[in-house]
Amino acid sequence: MTNPFTDITEKNKQKLLRLLDADILNFNENTNIPKSIIDNNSIGIVVEGYIQIIRINYNGTNALIEELQDNDVFGSSISYLKSSDYIATAKENTKLILIDLNSIINFKENSKSYYNQFIKNLFLILNEKMQDKNRRIQILTRRTIRNKLLEYFNLTSKGTGSKNIYLPFSFIALADYLAVDRSALSREIKYLKEEGFIDVKGKRITLLYK
Amino acid sequence: MTNPFTDITEKNKQKLLRLLDADILNFNENTNIPKSIIDNNSIGIVVEGYIQIIRINYNGTNALIEELQDNDVFGSSISYLKSSDYIATAKENTKLILIDLNSIINFKENSKSYYNQFIKNLFLILNEKMQDKNRRIQILTRRTIRNKLLEYFNLTSKGTGSKNIYLPFSFIALADYLAVDRSALSREIKYLKEEGFIDVKGKRITLLYK
DNA sequence: TGTTAAGTGTTGCAATTGCAACATACTATA
DNA sequence: TATAGTATGTTGCAATTGCAACACTTAACA
Numbered sequence: 055m056t057n058p059f060t061d062i063t064e065k066n067k068q069k070l071l072r073l074l075d076a077d078i079l080n081f082n083e084n085t086n087i088p089k090s091i092i093d094n095n096s097i098g099i100v101v102e103g104y105i106q107i108i109r110i111n112y113n114g115t116n117a118l119i120e121e122l123q124d125n126d127v128f129g130s131s132i133s134y135l136k137s138s139d140y141i142a143t144a145k146e147n148t149k150l151i152l153i154d155l156n157s158i159i160n161f162k163e164n165s166k167s168y169y170n171q172f173i174k175n176l177f178l179i180l181n182e183k184m185q186d187k188n189r190r191i192q193i194l195t196r197r198t199i200r201n202k203l204l205e206y207f208n209l210t211s212k213g214t215g216s217k218n219i220y221l222p223f224s225f226i227a228l229a230d231y232l233a234v235d236r237s238a239l240s241r242e243i244k245y246l247k248e249e250g251f252i253d254v255k256g257k258r259i260t261l262l263y264k
Numbered sequence: 265m266t267n268p269f270t271d272i273t274e275k276n277k278q279k280l281l282r283l284l285d286a287d288i289l290n291f292n293e294n295t296n297i298p299k300s301i302i303d304n305n306s307i308g309i310v311v312e313g314y315i316q317i318i319r320i321n322y323n324g325t326n327a328l329i330e331e332l333q334d335n336d337v338f339g340s341s342i343s344y345l346k347s348s349d350y351i352a353t354a355k356e357n358t359k360l361i362l363i364d365l366n367s368i369i370n371f372k373e374n375s376k377s378y379y380n381q382f383i384k385n386l387f388l389i390l391n392e393k394m395q396d397k398n399r400r401i402q403i404l405t406r407r408t409i410r411n412k413l414l415e416y417f418n419l420t421s422k423g424t425g426s427k428n429i430y431l432p433f434s435f436i437a438l439a440d441y442l443a444v445d446r447s448a449l450s451r452e453i454k455y456l457k458e459e460g461f462i463d464v465k466g467k468r469i470t471l472l473y474k
Numbered sequence: 475t476g477t478t479a480a481g482t483g484t485t486g487c488a489a490t491t492g493c494a495a496c497a498t499a500c501t502a503t504a
Numbered sequence: 505t506a507t508a509g510t511a512t513g514t515t516g517c518a519a520t521t522g523c524a525a526c527a528c529t530t531a532a533c534a
Contacts, residue, residue: 234491242491
């Protein structure tokens with residue numbers, strides 16, 4: 055798994071961060087991250103921790119828009135958030151590196167190998183990250199809760215090669231991920247059980263079809 | 265707007281493509297692109313043309329999963345498609361460059377400035393592309409057609425700074441983009457008109473609120 | 475310019491969903 | 505282990521949506 059500093063020595067990493075004028079920020083568990091940090095023209099690197107970006111719907115429900123974890127890169131990629139009602143929360147103690155995108159692009163010493171390695175790493179990380187986005191779009195474009203669920207199951211099952219799926223989060227979070235009402239999700243899962251498509255024990259779901 | 269060969273001379277571009285063992289492929293308008301090309305472990309660059317990746321739903325409806333246009337980069341980012349029922353179609357005459365991801369990562373002459381520029385460009389392109397993905401997720405996570413429409417309107421309006429929105433595609437395509445039934449979309453637009461939220465003339469939609 | 479295909483508008487109806495309200499189960503911790 | 509807080513299960517009901525069918529309009533092109 056690539057991280058932004060893969061194949062860069064600690065010494066060169068420090069030098070690079072200095073030359074790029076990087077900021078290092080720490081957030082305690084369950085503190086909110088100022089919007090100005092998320093939606094400015096910077097590349098952010100989550101060194102460690104866990105951040106959720108959640109949209110607050112007018113009726114009090116939430117939608118999970120983005121999760122950021124160790125080694126994730128975010129940036130102008132989420133600048134569309136400027137116009138939205140959202141909260142970014144560090145759910146764990148979190149350490150961020152913030153680098154102005156322009157200082158990355160216009161870095162003077164272009165020939166430095168550690169700089170080039172850094173860019174290559176960023177590219178690889180974004181390439182991987184794109185998978186998650188596409189996967190979610192693939193799921194969200196299904197039109198019924200049942201089909202969203204089945205798409206989620208199938209993609210997950212294909213990924214692990216197993217008919218057993220271990221939910222990595224709560225059913226509440228699953229409902230947010232699928233962007234559907236929790237109780238309606240619960241109902242649909244009940245139907246799928248009754249019709250013999252799946253078997254559910256706690257957070258383990260077993261696919262019984264195909 | 266960055267393209268993969270920004271700030272690289274034609275001569276160096278050719279050298280780079282040769283060293284990376286790149287394939288160049290042409291597709292005529294309205295021909296399908298073999299899946300093996302889309303979902304292998306390569307980075308694809310759309311030199312020119314327009315590709316749609318569409319999922320075929322069992323009931324005959326479609327979902328637009330991805331659009332690729334001039335200078336777009338795609339790659340292992342869409343490898344999840346392997347498991348899905350989709351068709352990739354060149355809607356215009358299209359020229360593709362295909363490069364094995366490994367040969368990019370393991371490129372021997374790491375110090376070549378054109379190579380480093382190339383990676384930097386790929387990074388910037390993916391960073392921009394991520395915006396579209398996030399934007400769409402932002403929209404798709406709205407739970408009603410009305411809210412999806414309004415989110416779409418708002419984000420578009422914020423982007424252009426205008427209350428007038430020119431649909432860049434048909435209402436059929438809009439329905440696919442929002443992942444909702446076309447006739448239900450049509451009905452909802454009618455309601456929005458009747459309630460005075462919007463005004464519609466052909467493909468121009470004017471926001472009357474706020 | 476006539477013909478055909480594609481896009482758009484409309485509506486009844488059944489299926490699905492969100493919402494609200496409440497019951498029950500689980501989990502952390504004082 | 506008692507208790508509070510969170511998660512999950514359930515259900516009636518109203519709102520929303522998908523679906524199908526058909527009419528009408530616009531665009532493409534021979």
